[in-house]
Amino acid sequence: MNAEHSYLDALQLDRGQRVPLHRQIYERMRSAIEQRMLQPGNRVASARALASELGVARSTVEAAYQQLTGEGYLVARGQAGTVVSAHLPPPVSRAAGPRTVDRHSRKHSSALPNALPQGTAPPPFQLGTPALDAFPRKQWTRLAARRLRMTSTADMFYGDPCGYGPLRQAIATYLLVSRGIACRPEQVFVTAGYRASLAFVVRTLLKPGDRVWTEDPGYPPTRDVLEHAGNRPVAIPVDSEGMLVAHGIRHAPKARMAVVTPSHQAPLGVSLTLPRRLQLLDWASRTNAWIVEDDYDGEYRYSGAPLPALKSLDAHDRVIYAGSFSKTLYPGLALGYLVVPERLVDTCIEAARTWSNGCPQITQATVADFMSASHFSRHLKKTRLLYARRRAMLVAALAAVFGEKVRVDLTSGGMHLIARFTSRVGDRELARRAQQAGLNAQSLSGRYAARRGHNHSDKGLLLGFTNIASADEAMRLCTRLREVLK
Ligand SMILES: Cc1ncc(COP(=O)(O)O)c(C=O)c1O
Known part of the structure; x- marks a missing residue:
């Protein structure tokens, strides 16, 4: 049995449908190609053979083939027959339907906008948010x-x-x-x-x-x-x-x-x-x-x-x-x-x-x-100084609340810091607990794509500091964090 027969089951036509038969053949064949039931380079049945197999007129199959060829799914090779194109977009899964890229999607796509419910201010430690005040x-x-x-x-x-x-x-x-x-x-x-x-x-x-x-x-x-x-x-x-x-x-x-x-x-x-x-x-x-x-x-x-x-x-x-x-x-x-x-x-x-x-x-x-x-350059100058102060307030509060149990490696800039806690609990779990309590800490290990065994330096909480308005607030937030992480 050659490759062209393995997809014939998928081509079963529904004669009760109002969708014309040539359209049904086109759609099913395209989907078979997209799901790689038919691989690039595979030869497909001749229009005559397929028409006879499906019990339809040859012109019906030819109409479907013409459309698939026009869209680049099939390539007509004259005497050598018709083959599936070698230049196809990446395959898609059956469940996803023909035009999505389900194969690539992840359960928690972070490409979704980080929108908050209407009227809600960003939660404490929110990353990547400038000082809105x-x-x-x-x-x-x-x-x-x-x-x-x-x-x-x-x-x-x-x-x-x-x-x-x-x-x-x-x-x-x-x-x-x-x-x-x-x-x-x-x-x-x-x-x-x-x-x-x-x-x-x-x-x-x-x-x-x-x-x-x-x-x-x-x-x-x-x-x-x-x-x-x-x-x-x-x-x-x-x-x-x-x-x-x-x-x-x-x-x-x-x-x-x-x-x-x-x-x-x-x-x-x-x-x-x-x-x-x-x-x-x-x-x-x-x-x-x-x-x-x-x-x-x-x-x-x-x-x-x-x-x-x-x-x-x-x-x-x-x-x-x-x-x-x-x-x-x-x-x-x-x-x-x-x-x-x-x-x-x-x-x-x-x-x-x-x-x-x-x-x-x-x-x-x-x-x-x-x-x-010049409002822009003034604003940048002002916020650069402000963020340096706010970062120092958070560092001081973390040290006061967690003592030896936290290490903060300061880098030269940015809008968040990484706090590494000595805890037997993993950083993803720590982040989950913090988020449940309304503190939007994120785990560092969650930012790795390769699921290699993380060592201690791959773990920590990412904490945004730009919206921490005072030393008192920094202390209150760190105390809340300690309660959550206990
Ligand atoms: C690494 C990185 N790149 C780019 C951006 C800016 O993204 P956008 O312009 O989509 O807000 C952010 C925002 O958080 C970021 O963290």
Whole structure:
């Protein structure tokens, strides 16, 4: 029996249905291909043989075959017959239906928005949230209200899907001054945040099945976005110098992309050292791979000036820089941006025009005004000092409440710290208990993709400190944490 007979059962037609027979054959065959009951390269039955097997007219099968060929599932090889295409998207499971990527989805997809119920403030220790009490609402509201009042009929039409011109200009200026990146405004693309940026890049530059280096431990949405797009993340370990580039070169030299957080590795907080940066750039230029630099909180460094971005060293134009206003302004804004290499500008314009209506114009215009009136740089300066103080308050409170039972390794920056407790209970369980008590601590070991045996340094609680308003509050939260972890 050859391969074509094994799927004939799945082709049983339902003559009572109103769906035409050729459509039924098309759908069942497509699903058999997607589920890999028919493998790429397999020869399928000739239209005549299948028609006779199913008891339908030959033209009925031919109509189905024509559609499958037109969509690229089948390839007609003349005398050699018709075969399943060798270029298929990754397989999907039967239960998932034909168009989903169930094979890749995980039980607790972290790509879901971290939305809270309406009217609820972020819980204590929430990661990645800027100090919401320190946001300059007055200036912001004034600028936003002015923009609303100024809305003309022209402003009510579609905006540029690549981003609002003055905002792209303001971002380019800011990046030059603050992150050492020299780019033209045309290289800046405004997006709905980091995930949207990554999805845009992946969809524009990668093919399903392409391998991508990701940091391990890492930021779970990065893997989720890649997997959802049908790419294959390759977990590359991180040590005290950042991503182990040599490991990637050894184990997945042909990866098409690497996603890194060079300023503050998420979640360990270490910086990618200069030798590793150069090694990564060298690998990318040798293999024509892309690097996505996720610079989500590069501004928040408490000892010394912020490190220049990896993009600033990018002599061969392989780095795609991804920034976000979620940390520097607030996450509800849902705005981020990409800086793409010069050679990708046209491709990205085309992709943006194809897929998107762009981000809301009024919001973009308000951010542009906020930046050009220097409120942005002032806000960053103020919050950098504030976070250094709030971090010190949390460190002091942890020491006072837990004494010898906690170790905190401070890194040079970031918006959370890692508290490592001496406890026989695993960090996932500790995090679960804390969350049940309304404290949004996250486990470090939960951020690892590879389920290797974790040692002590892979365990700990990730605690956001940016919204801890006073030393008293820090003490109260740590006392609550102690009760929960007992
Ligand atoms: C590692 C990392 N990258 C990017 C972001 C920003 O994501 P977004 O722009 O989707 O809010 C975050 C936010 O928490 C993050 O932790």
